[in-house]
Amino acid sequence: MEEITYKSSGVDKESGYEVVERIKKHAKETFSPNVLSSLGSFGAFYKLPTGYKTPVLVSGTDGVGTKLKVAIMAGKHDTVGVDLVAMCVNDILCQGAKPLFFLDYIACEHNDPAMIEQIIKGVAQGCLQSDCSLVGGETAEMPGMYQKGEYDLAGFAVGVVEQDKIITGKEIQASDIMIGLASSGIHSNGYSLVRKLFFEIGGYQIDDVLPETGTRLFEELLIPTKIYVKSVLPLIEKGLIKGMSHITGGGFYENIPRMLPEGKCATVEKNAIKRPVIFDVMARLGNISEKEMFSTFNMGVGMVLCVEEKNTEKALKMLQEAGEKACIIGCVEEGKRGLLLK
Numbered sequence: 001m002e003e004i005t006y007k008s009s010g011v012d013k014e015s016g017y018e019v020v021e022r023i024k025k026h027a028k029e030t031f032s033p034n035v036l037s038s039l040g041s042f043g044a045f046y047k048l049p050t051g052y053k054t055p056v057l058v059s060g061t062d063g064v065g066t067k068l069k070v071a072i073m074a075g076k077h078d079t080v081g082v083d084l085v086a087m088c089v090n091d092i093l094c095q096g097a098k099p100l101f102f103l104d105y106i107a108c109e110h111n112d113p114a115m116i117e118q119i120i121k122g123v124a125q126g127c128l129q130s131d132c133s134l135v136g137g138e139t140a141e142m143p144g145m146y147q148k149g150e151y152d153l154a155g156f157a158v159g160v161v162e163q164d165k166i167i168t169g170k171e172i173q174a175s176d177i178m179i180g181l182a183s184s185g186i187h188s189n190g191y192s193l194v195r196k197l198f199f200e201i202g203g204y205q206i207d208d209v210l211p212e213t214g215t216r217l218f219e220e221l222l223i224p225t226k227i228y229v230k231s232v233l234p235l236i237e238k239g240l241i242k243g244m245s246h247i248t249g250g251g252f253y254e255n256i257p258r259m260l261p262e263g264k265c266a267t268v269e270k271n272a273i274k275r276p277v278i279f280d281v282m283a284r285l286g287n288i289s290e291k292e293m294f295s296t297f298n299m300g301v302g303m304v305l306c307v308e309e310k311n312t313e314k315a316l317k318m319l320q321e322a323g324e325k326a327c328i329i330g331c332v333e334e335g336k337r338g339l340l341l342k
Contacts, residue, residue: 022114022116024040026117026121026123026134027134027135029128030127030128030134031133034046034047034048034049034100035101035135037135037136043136044103044135046100046101046133046135049160054162054164055161056160056161056163058092058158058160058161059156059157060089060091061154061156061157062154063084064080064083064084064087064188065188065191067080067194067221067222068150068151068152068153069191069195070222071222072149072151073206077115077122078119078121079122080122081123081124082224082225082227083122083126083188084122085127085132085157085227086187086188086225086226087155087248088102088155089102089126089132089157089159090229091157092157092158093159093228093232093233093236093246094245095168096161096167096236096241097161098131098159098161099159100133100158101134102127102133102155103138104154104156105138105153105156106119106138106139106140107140107145107151107153108139108140108141108142108150109145109148109151110141110149116139119151119153120134123137129227129230130230132157167236167241167243169242169258169259169261169306171261172259172261173264173308173332174264175309176242176306176307176309177306177307177308177312177328177330177331177332178256178266178268178304178305178306178330178332179306179307179312179316179319180300180304180326181226181231181232181303181319181326182302182326183276183298184224184225184226185223185278186221186223186279186298187248187298189249189297190297193282197282197286198221198285201285202285204217206218212277212280212281213277226302230322231319231322232303232305234318234322235307235319240307240315241305242308243259243260243305244303244304244305244306245258245259245303245304246303247298247302247303248298249296250295251293251295251296252268252294252301252341253291253341254295256339259304259306260332261337263334263335263337265333265334266339267331267333267339267340268341269329269342270341272327272329273301273327274327275299276300279297279299282297291341312328
């Protein structure tokens with residue numbers, strides 16, 4: 001009888017070792033002086049930064065969802081890692097946290113070192129964009145769990161905030177102003193609907209050129225999620241922000257109310273939002289109602305900041321100087337906690 005090995009059952013340990021060697025250089029580029037370990041140990045060590053009186057750690061975890069299906073269809077894997085980091089660090093930023101370190105988890109049917117390196121290259125790029133260190137992760141080769149060529153991603157971020165600087169939204173009052181920060185595109189939510197619209201209803205091929213944008217479909221759909229850390233942290237440090245919402249799954253209707261205290265309602269002027277044409281294309285393809293669009297997608301706004309009216313001009317100036325496309329999209333009023341779209 002022929003000897004049965006782990007490799008014959010579908011798991012190639014040598015490929016796993018190759019992956020580790022390939023990704024070390026990308027991870028090392030993200031290391032800050034606070035990283036006290038290297039890739040390959042059983043755990044990662046990170047020294048808590050100095051200068052905090054009462055530091056509070058803030059954690060977040062997320063994935064990229066079925067946007068990965070588009071990456072697999074296109075054979076392009078170097079942007080979804082940015083999405084993975086963005087979904088995590090933008091979330092903890094909403095509580096006022098400065099990202100410190102990040103870990104990733106990749107589960108795949110077959111360990112393709114070149115593909116994994118491209119994914120991790122994107123993760124490292126996302127970490128550089130958010131000034132956090134990629135301190136570790138895991139790649140799990142699981143034949144039988146995934147279809148050939150498929151993989152899934154999960155990420156985990158840890159940040160820090162001074163206890164008395166935590167952003168909770170509890171101090172938001174009527175007359176406070178809502179500032180919207182432009183998204184880079186669809187970002188990383190709603191892709192089950194996106195894929196249905198383009199590939200089932202629209203009959204598009206992955207590399208078709210969209211007449212409305214002049215770009216190939218995969219280029220438009222794989223634009224990575226924008227990371228807002230470097231542009232927003234200076235406003236947090238100056239105490240200008242009273243509440244923040246990362247517009248992800250659930251769109252405006254679910255995410256904006258999450259930052260509001262009871263008895264406060266957000267009013268958003270839809271005409272104040274400069275909507276990327278890709279959203280109009282999707283709405284037309286599926287005959288989708290406006291409410292459904294704003295309940296599913298970011299519609300051109302990836303992050304919403306709530307500031308006191310007197311601080312609005314200062315906040316807008318700082319954001320614009322940081323390279324953000326920022327504008328007033330609404331205000332806070334008395335009323336049942338929720339969202340009113342005008």
